C-alpha cells in the first residue's frame with residue numbers, strides 16, 4: 001500500500017503539446033518568424049507562411065514563450 005500522499009496523487013502523463021498557427025489574414029509575410037522557430041516548423045509555401053503542426057512544440061522546453069509569437073509584428077501567431 002502506498003502512503004496516503006501517493007495514493008491521492010494523479011498518475012503522471014505526458015504533458016500534451018498543442019501547436020501554434022498563423023492567422024493568414026493578418027500575416028504580412030515579413031518572414032521574421034521563420035528564422036526564430038527552433039524546430040523549423042515555419043515555412044513559406046504557396047505564397048504564405050504556415051506552421052507545420054507536427055513540428056511545432058509551442059517552444060516548450062526550449063524557450064519560455066513561443067518565439068514566433070514573440071517576434072511577429074502583426075500578432076498573428078496564435079494557439080491553434
Ligand code: SF4
Nearest residue numbers: 037056058059066068
Ligand atoms: S511556437 Fe515555437 S515551435 Fe511552434 S512554430 Fe512558433 S517558434 Fe516554432
Ligand code: SF4
Nearest residue numbers: 027028030031033072
Ligand atoms: S512574423 Fe508574423 S507577419 Fe511575419 S511572416 Fe511570420 S506570421 Fe507573418
